[in-house]
Amino acid sequence: MxxxxxxxxxxxxxxxxxxxxxxxxxxxxxxxxxxxxxxxxxxxxxxxxxxxxxxxxxxxxxxxxxxxxxxxxxxxxxxxxxxxxxxxxxxxxxxxxxxxxxxxxxxxxxxxxxxxxxxxxxxxxxxxxxxxxxxxxxxxxxxxxxxxxxxxxxxxxxxxxxxxxCYWPHLLMVRKMVEEGLFGDITYAQCGYVHDCRALAFDQEGKLTWRGRMARDFAGNLYPTHDLGPVAKCLGIHRGDRLVSLTAMQSRSDSIENYVRQHFAKDHPARQVRFQLADSTNVLIRTAKGVLIDQRFDMYSARPAEGPYHAIQGVRGSYDSRLKSIWIEGRSAANAWDPQDKFAKQFEHPLWTNLAEKAKGSGHGGADFFVIYDFLETVRNGGPAPVDVYDAVAWSSIIPLSGKSIAEGNTAQAIPDFTGGKWKQPKS
Ligand SMILES: NC(=O)c1ccc[n+]([C@@H]2O[C@H](COP(=O)([O-])OP(=O)(O)OC[C@H]3O[C@@H](n4cnc5c(N)ncnc54)[C@H](O)[C@@H]3O)[C@@H](O)[C@H]2O)c1
CATH class of the missing domain: 3.40.50.720 (NAD(P)-binding Rossmann-like Domain)
Known part of the structure; x- marks a missing residue:
């Protein structure tokens, strides 16, 4: 011991x-x-x-x-x-x-x-x-x-x-703006992980990798945290709100098997594999405060690389990462988005103000540096973890629950309160 x-x-x-x-x-x-x-x-x-x-x-x-x-x-x-x-x-x-x-x-x-x-x-x-x-x-x-x-x-x-x-500078900035009330109360969020990963499903010999095995064995949103995580942080999930229920729907599965036909000969074992994972899986999640989160997962459709995207709608403003834009009622011009960078300096997170130079080039726009940095700081200080076990399991529970919803004909699924009621106490 x-x-x-x-x-x-x-x-x-x-x-x-x-x-x-x-x-x-x-x-x-x-x-x-x-x-x-x-x-x-x-x-x-x-x-x-x-x-x-x-x-x-x-x-x-x-x-x-x-x-x-x-x-x-x-x-x-x-x-x-x-x-x-x-x-x-x-x-x-x-x-x-x-x-x-x-x-x-x-x-x-x-x-x-x-x-x-x-x-x-x-x-x-x-x-x-x-x-x-x-x-x-x-x-x-x-x-x-x-x-x-x-x-x-x-x-x-x-x-x-x-x-x-969760450490991307523009998402930390938007979170700060939400917390300072610029968007008003949030009613809706849209997020997705849409990233062509077909080549990662197979190794050099055409055997399934762990990603390929997952797509063979499971339906549902199999990679929910890159998009839902930052949105949940903006919404104050487990700081006065929580994910309550979801329903999921999927398209048919075509792209990965089409990819297999293009890349492997007729007698290759990869041609025998049947995948449960659909091309697109959409999950609608509702929170206790009545926010609707509209989440898309697509790992196999043919398209340029994009990665996660995030959008939030409040009663006084809106943010859309695909447009790289923000609109705040009374502050932005009528019917014209502001570039998100306009807010960057005023709402910059202290992590980025203090450590941007060190984070440069560390991967995923510098965010990877902050994951390791924050984890080591958390261990050194004895906690609390910035993305804790309750966040982790609530976001990850989308995997089994979206699969179950699809298997049961798109039925609504309750998302357990993993915190045992602690979500009601707003944390600082
Ligand atoms: N946060 C991000 O941006 C990001 C990016 C890529 C991957 N990931 C995650 O990182 C993880 C690894 O992904 P990857 O792309 O490096 O895959 P990978 O296949 O390159 O690496 C996985 C490694 O784990 C090893 N492994 C498997 N089972 C093991 C066991 N029981 N004991 C010890 N080692 C074992 C494998 O041999 C392999 O070396 C995945 O969970 C993935 O979701 C996160």
Whole structure:
């Protein structure tokens, strides 16, 4: 057992009655740690990118894990080059991350494996006294969502979702404008992840990757957090509002199988695969305050790369990321959008004011830097996580619930209150 004093220990010993009662800020629960020791589980494309970002900060990386020996070796070389000393590698199969988690010298782990593995690994991490940063999405099933909530609540460990789009400067700016009331009360939001990822469904031999297996095995919105996350933050979800119900509808599935016919010979095994995932899946979500969120997911239609988009409508103004524009009643000219950049300086988030130079070139418009930076700060300070377990599971629950809605003929599905009522208390 790790010798550090954890919040769990404090809670168990009854020494933190004030903390348990919510009187003592979580950030005071344990002393700030300067240098941290991180393990990374899953060092494919994303995990390697996050590893490089972490190595630019004040951390040691003594342990790395991947089921692919080549990926592990690549990551180990990066650590050796950056720090001069070797990390220990874990590559004895899909459950070898458990050996890494048994180490007592790690403060935290980053999980960047295939999406289907995230929940099990993050639950195990918290239950072995590690803080954890999970790549998106957090979970694939409601059972996994609850497993994450219970693990976090019972251990008191920090769980953060690596939702980088929440850090985009224009979205942080819009969030600030919403919070300062410029748009008035919000009634409607539109968001989507529309990004041609057909090539990522297959490896070089034409075998299904984890993304391809997901599209074969599931219908629904399978990647909901890049678009819903920033919108939920703007709407104050879990700060006085929550996602209450959804209904989902899908188009037919055509594009991916068309892609297969174009790229693989008639006798190639890829031609036998049948995909459940539709070309377009649309989800309508309603919040407790009566906001309607209109969400589209499309990973396989032929089109230029776009990525996530976001729009919000308030009673006094509107924002649309596709137009890169904002309109505020009484401030903007009648019937003419203002460019969003017009508001950039006045409503810039302090993270960007202070750290934009450091974030430059870190990936996804600089947002990737802030994910790692904020996670390390959160671990050092003892919380609270800026994208916490409740955010993570509420946003990720769109995956199973949209699938269920489609399977049941587009029926409405209740979204559980994962917070157990805590969403009603506005947080600062
Ligand atoms: N936030 C973002 O912008 C962003 C961008 C890309 C990917 N992602 C997320 O990052 C994750 C990884 O995506 P990727 O593109 O790097 O995929 P990838 O296939 O390149 O990497 C996944 C890695 O996990 C390893 N792995 C799988 N199961 C494992 C296990 N049980 N134990 C240890 N290692 C295991 C694989 O061998 C592989 O090296 C996904 O969840 C994806 O959704 C997020």
């Amino acid at each position: 790790n010798q550090r004093i954890h919040r769990r220990d404090l809670l168990r010993a009854g020494a933190a009655a004030g903390l348990a009662a919510g009187l003592v800020p979580l950030a005071l629960a344990r002393p700030r740690k300067p240098s941290l020791r991180l393990g990374i589980i899953g060092v494919g494309n994303r995990g390697t990118h996050l590893l490089r970002l972490a190595l630019n900060m004040d951390v040691e990386i003594p342990a790395l894990c991947d089921i692919r020996e080549d990926h592990l070796q690549r990551a180990m070389e990066i650590v050796k080059k950056a720090r001069g000393s070797a990390a220990e590698g874990y590559a004895r199969g899909p459950h070898d991350y458990r050996r890494l988690l048994e180490r007592e010298d790690l403060d935290a782990v980053i999980c960047a494996t295939d999406m289907q593995e995230h929940a099990a690994i993050c639950i195990a991490a918290m239950r072995t006294d590690k803080d954890v940063l999970s790549e998106v999405a957090a979970a694939m099933t409601l059972k996994e969502c609850w497993g994450l909530v219970h693990a976090q609540e019972e251990t008191g460990r920090i769980y953060m979702l690596a939702e980088n789009c």
